[in-house]
Amino acid sequence: MGRLSDVFSSELGRRRVWLFFQIATLVYVIPLILADYPYIDDNWRSLSAGTAWAGQGRLFTELFYNLLTFSDAAPNIFPLPLLIATLAMAFALTSLTFHYYPQPTMSRCLVVLPLWYNPFFLQNLSYQYDGPAIALSLVAVIYAITFRHASRILQWLVPAFLIALALGLYQVSLNVFLGLCCLELLWGAYDKWTWPQWCELIGWKIAQAGLGGLIYSVTAYPYMNQNRALLLNWAAAPWLQVEINIGRVLEKVVLLFHGGFAWVFAALLLCAIAGSVRLARNVIERQDAALRKVVMGLVCVLTVPVVTLLVSGAALFFRDFNEGARTLMGFAVLLVLLFYLSHLALTSIHERLTMLLVVPLLAMLSLSYAYGRVLTVQNTFASSALFSLGHDIASHRPLREAKRIYMSVSYSDHWLVEAAGSFKQMPILHYLLNINFYMLAENLPKAGITNVVAERERRNATLVGYQGYPPLVESKFYSLYLLGDYGFIVMKEPTPITALAW
Known part of the structure; x- marks a missing residue:
């Protein structure tokens, strides 16, 4: 037991962290690779080597397959794109881990792993064509968060281009970027950043997101079919429709909390509440003006409902609302928030207790394999x-x-x-x-x-x-x-x- 706890508490180098994430991410997608099931849109795409992503505002997905297949179409080369995306995700999660924890341990690596071990992300990964591109959009927003450079121009431009790239691969990934920005605020508050540093972080993220959206609007967006960008009718009770959409998403999310999953996530939530108390104590103990501490505390409190809302995010405001699991990428950030706060609470008691974060991750890994078996059954039925x-x-x-x-x-x-x-x-x-x-x-x-x-x-x-x-x-x-x-x-x-x- 002592040696096992040392594995979770000893500091790891970048190579070991990357190796951990490479194994963890690959293990999660093995059931989907073994099932080898052409999922919905994959049928017509593989039949005609079709693309048609540009009309969805996802021009960079089309270019990705053009480059990968050395053609102007998209022949089916699964699982190569998924393996490439998995490799890229391992590098991205490594970068994010060192961004949050300059001296990472195994247990700290577990904090960011839910970005990939998101139960709803399994539907995204089910698409043999779209799944890898969606995963790469997630990689792009992670690097937009972790990029650091001494040049202020590059610090602005590079993340902006990464955000534009992510949008051109899959627009819903914007919810993940915004959610990670909220986590940045919590992280800065806990690490007792100075008030100017903390405010500068907000300014940088707004500027990067704004420029990223502008770059996207002049590159991939002009190719989008305009009926896909229709917002709610603001003359016909739009907020009521948003409320209905939120209720529909909530009904779907609740499906996850069934049986043992409910107990696991209830325990995770309790740990996160305890961790939020520790974060609040850090804010209160800051050597700063009372007004600044109140503002910082209020912003930290507001990040929780914002991250929760970003589970579906911008999709709530579109006329053609999609309640499918593939739009719930923001749930991954909510999980990371719970893991981050839980890690704070468990560390304050004893470092070895952070090993408990393995339990919800194993639950999500189990779900991945159960889903893989269902895909295999579906594949057999479809063939019959x-x-x-x-x-x-x-x-x-x-x-x-x-x-x-x-x-x-x-x-x-x-x-x-x-x-x-x-x-x-x-x-x-x-x-x-x-x-x-x-x-x-x-x-x-x-x-x-x-x-x-x-x-x-x-x-x-x-x-x-x-x-x-x-x-x-x-x-x-x-x-x-x-x-x-x-x-x-x-x-x-x-x-x-x-x-x-x-």
Whole structure:
């Protein structure tokens, strides 16, 4: 036990810190690599080597794949991009650790690891195309925080360019940058920075973010489709809509705190509260004017609700609100905040107690592997569904030679039978998976079927317009109809499933 505690309390060099993060980050993504599941958009991108990121304001993601594949498109080269992003993240986390702790220990490395061990980040990493680019945007904002140079011009320009790069890779990463800026304020307050230093930090971050946004606005933003940038209608109760959006995000976040996870995070929260008391004591003991201490204390208190709000952040104010887990990158900063404050509390009692931070990290690592198994199950189910549907179409000449086969849009939470038990014990898994369809039209070309298209403009007419006709093929999960030269795939509602009790 003594030797183990020494591992957590002894000072580490940069090489060992990097090695720790390289192993830790790679272990977290191994389940996703092994599952090798093309996740939603990956299907059409791999089919056409398509990009289309520039229209989303993510020009630098497009350029990243152009450079990596030595082409003007994006052939599927997974998992190489993810391995590159994981390597880059190890360097970024090393830089951030030394930024916060000039003399890092293993337990101090654990404080920043939640930036990668964010449960909701698993959905981002599920995308074989988008995931690595999103991870690199996270790397960019971390380096924007840690960059230091004697030249004031470079101290302003380099972080600004990194922020612009992050936005051009994935705009939601701005929430992480702003959240880390809040942590910078807490860190400066605890380390008893002088009042001018602390205020200068605020000024620098505002200037860097402003210039970064300006650079982004003249580089990647002009390529964005304008309907993606529509904000809430300020003439129609926008704050009510923001409140509704916050409630929807809260409903999803609560899914994480189930079973043992609830107890683990409750203990983490209690430690963080104790750590905040220690930070407040440091602010009170400062040799400074009372007004300055009050202002600094008030700002430190306000960082907590700000970081919490940044879990979803700017997405709350867009008309096309996305409540998917991939938009909750800011949750990582909230975790780092809890880990930082908990580390303060545990260190004040005994250095060896900081080993307890391993527990929530192991819980999140366990979730990663559980999610990896669900992805594997989904991959098996999708392959089976593809074979079944492809076989039924190919074995019937009228369907095979139809001008078009329209696939109805039908959603259900009961497709994945084998994962029912996992979904019951870890409700967050279903939210992370975010797949409630039987098949995508983009999947059929893998089986040699090229005349199937998703039914969009017809507004799902097959579900109500063709039920009176006899189906050409009747399956457990779908019915195939043929009217003239056009075919129709109508999905059936699967039977609700319950986990088996043994």
